[in-house]
Amino acid sequence: DQQVKQNSPSLSVQEGRISILNCDYTNSMFDYFLWYKKYPAEGPTFLISISSIKDKNEDGRFTVFLNKSAKHLSLHIVPSQPGDSAVYFCAASATRRGGADGLTFGKGTHLIIQP
Amino acid sequence: KAGVTQTPRYLIKTRGQQVTLSCSPISGHRSVSWYQQTPGQGLQFLFEYFSETQRNKGNFPGRFSGRQFSNSRSEMNVSTLELGDSALYLCASSSGTGLYEQYFGPGTRLTVT
Secondary structure, rough: OOOOOOOOOOEEEEEEOOOOEEEOOOOOOOOEEEEEEOOOOOOOOEEEEOOOOOEEEEEEEEEEEOOOOOOOOEEEOOOOHHHHHHHEEEEOOOEEEHHHOOOOOOOOEEEEEEE | OOOOEEEEEEEEEOOOOOOEEEEEEEOOOOOOEEEEEEEEOOEEEEEEEEEEEEEOOOOOOOOEEEEOOOOEEEEEEEEEOOHHHHHEOOOOOOOOOOOOOEEEOEEEEEEEO
């Protein structure tokens, strides 16, 4: 049972345009969401996070939107750059007293930025 | 600040053997989590250690175990290796308090033959 789903295995976007990566979750206990970027042969790199008390968080070119009623979040990258080409993972966590449970990851979306 | 380091980076073992992987977290971080990444299952949470105690555990058999030392460094052990244990093992460190981001190391690529 996949609790975090990224339904697009790959996405191709032209350089300079907006990249939108989507993620759906089923576990209503999740209250903290993160996006990671991963290059081959490297560990995931943290990009941006959002708590369930917010619906938007922005950091430079990266913005994450959270729609709790739809159990959906998205990552917007504007403008897209060639270095953004990587696999993007959506992750979720259920916090509780004493800390968060381990992160539950989606299967990833391979973003390809075309010149 | 130095990032998360993992040793060794690559490892080849045979079925039935055991293996120990090591992780050094970012200085000041007290939480270390371990994940397994395979093509079929993606990234899956193994366990988390905080202040030398296992705080959370994923859904893996008891052959997978770990420990954390007083300097927050962590080791993960897999006993009686199976072919299906071939994977990239990732370690992540974090402050471990409140809502926190986890920062990943480069991983150890384990191949079981």
